Amino acid sequence: MASEHCLIVRAAGKQLDLLRGEAFRIAKASQLGWSTDRADVGTRFCFEDAKAKNEFAVVCDNFGVASKDI
Template structure:
């Protein structure tokens, strides 16, 4: 799976649950697939579409959760 449209976030517990729900909502609205994997540090959220990735980055910003390309 490609990592072109991925973001790494540093969140745990309820914040991570919140982000999973948001990723699911964004992907469903964009009609694309998404997945999570665990790099050495953080959690990588990946999307099939760059627009979905950008929407997720905006959601992270609105929740005050830092993210970076990954």
């Protein structure tokens, strides 16, 4: 998956589980793929489309979770 459609998110526990659920919902609604893996300073969420990544960034902001483009 292209790295330009990825975000690093700093979350743990239930908050991270909630974000994974939201990433799944966004990707399913857009009929796109997504993935998540560990990063040095958080969790990397990658999407097949920039629009889906941006929508996920808004969700992170709404939940008060810091996210960073990579």
